[in-house]
Amino acid sequence: MLAAPIPDNDKERLAALRALLILDTPPEERFDKIVQFAASEFDMPIALLSLIDENRQWFKANVGLDACETARDISFCGHAILQPDIFVIPDARADERFADNPIVTGEPYVIFYAGAPLKLASGFAVGTLCLIDHKPRQLDATEMAILTTLRDLLLEEMEAKHA
Template sequence: MIPAPIPSNEDDRLAALRELLILNTPPEQRFDRIVAFAAQEFDVPQALISLVDADRLWFKAKVGLDIEESTRSDSFCAHAILVDEPTVVLDARMDPRFADNPNVITGANIRFYAGAPLTLPSGQNVGTLCVFDQQPHEVDDVALAVLSVLRDLVVEELLRKKALA
């Protein structure tokens, strides 16, 4: 397994994440509806709004998972926040970054992942909107455009909530 490197702006990224005042808050219908729509559009059983904290991923909204968080060290989302465009893994068993990842070879058995970074206006990627499945998938440009639009809705909602806090 190739762990994701820590972004060079990690301190600023974590500060921006904490300023959102969203970590460890209860589920909210607006976020839940976005992940449900993403799962439906990609025809996958699992979707998340994942916020990448220092050592963990915390899930603001989720479909198809019973856990609230997971470790950052073996996450796909920690890789996805390193770039500004969606990260797509068509078959994780064939990708050297993930082929021996515990989430691929045991437990979750993830094969497909698509995640768009949640980029704040300051340029900080604080998390992802992602979809995944236990089966490989193909993804076209239309699906990636949908994922990007939904990601933008998540960021808008995060900023709206911050302004109201």
């Protein structure tokens, strides 16, 4: 398993995340609705609004997963925030970075992952809108566009809440 690298500017990224005043806050209907729509639209058993803190990924909105957070070092989202665009793993079992990851080999059995980085206007990616399935999948161009739009809606909500 390859843990996501920590970027050189992680201290500044974490400051931008904390400035949103969103970590460890109660569920909010507007975030929940977008994540629920994503799960339904893509027919995914799991969809998350995941925020990447120093040592964990915390789920602001969550469909299909009992946990409210997981360790950053095993997270797919920790990798996704380092990407310029949507990060897709069609079959994690066939990807040497993730094949022996405990969330692939055990609950919740992440096989397919697509994470759209939540990049603030400041340029810092603080989390992802992610889709997870227990079987291999792909996203076509239309689905990538829909995921991008949903990600943008979440970003607007996060930044409006902060303003």
